[in-house]
Every structure is written in structure tokens, then in C-alpha cells.
Amino acid sequence: MLQQGIDPKRNRLLASLPERELEALLPHFEAVTLAHGDHVIVPGVPIRHNYFPLNALLSLVTTMEDGAAVESGVIGREGMSGIPVLLNAEQTTMPTFTQVPGEALKIKAEIVKAEYDRRGALHTLLNRYMHTVVVMGSYSTACNALHKIELRMAKWLLLSSDGLGAEEFDLTHEFLAVMLGVRRASVSETASTLRNEGLINYTRGHIKITDRLGLEAASCECYTKFKDEYERLFSG
Amino acid sequence: MLQQGIDPKRNRLLASLPERELEALLPHFEAVTLAHGDHVIVPGVPIRHNYFPLNALLSLVTTMEDGAAVESGVIGREGMSGIPVLLNAEQTTMPTFTQVPGEALKIKAEIVKAEYDRRGALHTLLNRYMHTVVVMGSYSTACNALHKIELRMAKWLLLSSDGLGAEEFDLTHEFLAVMLGVRRASVSETASTLRNEGLINYTRGHIKITDRLGLEAASCECYTKFKDEYERLFSG
DNA sequence: CGTTCACAGTACGGCAGCGAACAGAAGAAC
């Protein structure tokens, strides 16, 4: 049973479930604290659990043979890890790990799958979530091909902030560089620019959004697109 | 009923279905010839039909507000258009249109959905197909961020060739530029390089792979990754 | 309290790809 003081509705997917269905799941949840770098999915290892972040942020990262890497997806309080288990794929090729530490609800994959297969509200919700994931993947593909670093960085910070439900969080330039698929030096330069514009502030390993509207203006249209997708997901 | 002379098994998804299930679907198929640019999905318009390409190639293209565009997915004989209908999304934001003309099997979306919901072989197959689509989307995201034009172009030509089941097809530099999200001039330069290396040949609006192995060597690792994903999909 | 280390600032040459433009050449239309 879930520990006291943990509110599962901090996860927006769970918050969207009808009370009954949520209660049916509650006994199976375990609240866990994820540290930076903790893997919840390891390539080639069967996925045994799904995670619903409460205030942690998970990253899906694609790594090339030469070691170059880019984030290809992010899972915050609006999402759930382990989509492949819904799609008859017990494992996958990309790792999912904790980008920003925090809490998440852990649950056995077979329980989620069974409930999903019952075709209740969770079925519809996760289907729409998967659709959102696909759409966002398409935008990311385009965004990476077309948009400049500064725009993408602003977008990334905003999305992470939304996914975390916080205006500041721990993050180094080094890791942000991996997320964006650029050099660490490029991140330092760009971050410095954004700071000079008064949009963000940061110190060693910690970053804070100081002017959210300004940052939105400095980001690419993709941020709004992403946000609209999520609103659609949770509005109907 | 399906016209004579049309072999539905040219589509690899359909070919993977057990005889019985395929036969149940056959009466509902209509063979259509798709011309370049024909839209099978229009943003904001409910998706009424799914298409299984036989020797046509469909493209999913993401377009930005300033008109810049990139291909974010491709559907050949290994796939099916209209995934959103399986995910409780009756419409989507990205168009799907014919990139390389040819034939496809058209079928009412509610029939596919109903058969999918029966949880027979089609259910499993399309689930795994969706998983493949998600994985490939992730690779595309990374590929666009990290790889140079020449590599991506080689990859695109090989994938298209596979999707079509042909070593040559109609395609202008202009359209290839949209697919890759680069200038038309960049395509001309890169294509010229590949031609000088003896890997491809082309004339106005027509392109031919002349040295497949060489082209594979000139492409990024993503091509092999994509191909492996498909093999996994169809191997069992 | 000084050493160490992780993180951030900055610099420099190099080049891939961009934007814009113009010219030639193969087909299509007349």
C-alpha cells in the first residue's frame, strides 16, 4: 500500500483516472526516490515495472556507436515510463534514466498491462498518451533538424520545468549538452546569452527560470505545440 | 472484393498475417493507385481509411510555421498509414501523403480498428509495428541532430528503396530536400558526390541505386538500426 | 585550511550547410 503523504495525483495521468480505477491501482504502487542517473529501463533487459513520475524527470536517450547521444524523449508528471510493455514488446533498445531526481510511483508492468487490457479509462488514457508520444517524437525530429541551439535549449528548459512542476532544478551544462546533442561549450555560451537576457539564472549544477514568458518567446514554436498536445491529452 | 492481379502479400504486414485473418480482411480492401502528392491523411480531418502500400511510398511530414519542413516518418510496404485510429485519436496534426507513386490497399478505418480490437494476430502485429514506429522515431530524432547530410541522404535512399521494393524510383532533388530538411542546392551537391562515387545515378526526377553495398557503407549506422528493427518486427 | 575535483568561461581555427541568386538543360506544351 502507498505510503502516507504521497499524493498519486501529482502525476497527471493518474489524476485523470476516475476515482474507482485509481483506487484499484493504488495498492500496487510503491513510492520510490530516484537519484540522478538511476535507470528504470535498461536496453535488452525485460521491462518489469512502469514508473509514474511525481516530481522526477526521466529521459530517453539515443546513443550512437561513436558515443554521441541525444535525448529522444522525456517523461515527467504528465507521463509514464515503459510504453513498450503496452505494445507487446517486453524490452527495447533505448535506456530510460533519471535526469532530474525526485519521486515516482513504481508498479509492476503486468498489473498495468492487465488493467490496460481491461479497456477501461486507463486504456483510453494510455492510448492517447501514446499518440501524444508519437506526435511529440515527430516534432522533435523536425526540431532537431531545423532549429538552432538557443531555441531548442529554451524549449527544453520549459518542457522540463512543466514536467517537473518546478521553476528551478538541478542540472549541469554537461548533461544539458547530451540532452540537446551539442557540445558542452555550446551550452555554456547559450546559457550565458539567456542569462544576460534575464530569462534564466544558474550556478554550478542548478538552474532557475526567472522570466518564463520571456523564455517562451525565446523558444521555438515546438514548445507551444508540445504544450497544446498535452492539454489535448488531459482535456478530453 | 479485391481486383484480380493484386497480391496483398506484397505488403509485409499483410503477408505476416495468418491466412484466415487475411482472408477475413480481403473483401474490405480496395486497390488504389496513388499519385505523387495524394494525401491519405489531412490534418484536422478525421481519418476514415488506412492504407497498406504495395509499391507506393508514403511520407509523414512535419511543417513549421515558417514553412520549413522535414519528413518525420515513412510508410512503405512494411507499414500502414493511420496509426492514430488505433490509439483513440481520430485525427492528427501531421499530413501523410504519397511521396513515390504506386499502388496501395485502402480499407475503412473502422474495419481495421474492429479487427485490431478482436485481439487476434493483427492486434499483436500492429502493436509491434507501433513499437517499431516509436523506436524509429527516436532514431530519427537523434540522426537529424547528429548526422551529416551525405549520411542521411544515403540512409533515406536505402530506406525508401526497401519500402518500395525497388532499386529505382521517381524523385526530384526538390522533394528530397524537404524529406531531409535541407536546401535543394545541398541535395544537388550531395547527390553529385554520391554519383561520382558510383553509388547512385539519376536524371531529372528519377533516381537509381547502382551500388547498394557501397551506399550502405556511405550511410549512417541508423540505416542498419532501422532495418534490424523491421526484421525483428517480421521475424516473429 | 589547503588540495582536489567537478563545473563553467572562453578562445581559435575550421567547415558544413545556409540564403540567395543565376545559368544551363531536358521535357512538356503549344
Place this chain on the structure above:
DNA sequence: GTTCTTCTGTTCGCTGCCGTACTGTGAACG
């Protein structure tokens, strides 16, 4: 055939980002 359109070849300056490398600094730890 002659015109018109579409497709391809190519050039020029420009800039964003890279690879690499060195320096500076806050924080943790001995």
C-alpha cells in the same frame, strides 16, 4: 519547331556549431 516550365548545376559570402584546449572558480573533502 519554338516557347515555357521544371529540374539540376554551381557559385559566393556568411554564420552556427564543431573539436580542442586551456583557464578560472565554487564546493567538497582530506
